[in-house]
Amino acid sequence: MRHTARLGLAGVMTGVVMAVGCSSAVTPSTTEVGSVSSTVESSSVGTTTTVAGSTTTVGVMGGLVPAADPLALAEEYHLISPDGGYVGPVGSDGEPLLFEPITGYGDFSGVDRFDVNTYEMARLLVECVNDQGFAVTLDPDGGIGYASVPAEQNQLAFSVDLACEAGLHLPPPQPLSPEQLEKMYAYMVALAGCVEDQGYSVGDPPSLDTFIDSQGYWNPYFDLPDSALMNLDLIRACPQNPVGGYGAWNPGDPIVPMP
Secondary structure, eight states, X not given: OEEOOSSSOTTTTTTOOOOTTSOOSOOSOOOOOSOOOSSOBOSSOOEEEEXXXXXXXXXXXXXXXXOSSHHHHHXXXXXXXXXXXXXSOBOTTSSBOOBOXXXXXXXXXXXOGGGOXXXXXXXXXXXXXXXXXXXXXXXXXXXXXXXXXXXXXXXXXXXXXXXHHHHTTOOOOOOOOHHHHHHHHHHHHHHHHHHHHTTOOOOOOOOHHHHHHTTSOOOGGGGSOGGXXXXXXXXXXXXXXXXXXXXXXXXXXXXXOOO
């Protein structure tokens, strides 16, 4: 199982394509993941905490604080659907399973969401979740891999992931301005050239006006076969978001490979 960097820019990553079997885009709402077990044991020795009516053993450094008001925290974590339903992780009793924000791993307060370095954000999230006892990994495309997390721990690990993300104090997603979309378009056009240099055929980009009207819904990876989305050399050479974030990239700059 794998999460993408939800972690990302809800607007900026609209057109991001992930590898086969991965969630396809970044959104402020997330769906339930994995299976539920009445008793969940993490990969490290920890403390016992009562969460959502069930006893859950978690490996903790610094401690996890169960949500005092889960539904209020669900609103803060953007886990309420437009129809008012809860769409986040749940405990063994089916109730929301959420923790208060985990801080100390970075602070993006005051940074425009468009300029956030999504890869650095993913690295900080992995560090935070690892420190709580879950062996998630940083994937080559900037996503967070859950392959090493047992299925019965997915809900709990995802809850920790959400708490870690909240602790980074990311600015809320906002619609992108025409100027931001124009910059994003320039990156996507440059990205298409990068992909072609790797030996793949890419269709013509939409017009800038069409791209802006769609809030950035175009990406040269849309034209690639599934096998290309598993090509780590391509993913590293042609990252779908600028390394360092859009704040570190300007039209005319080259595509910088992932480190």
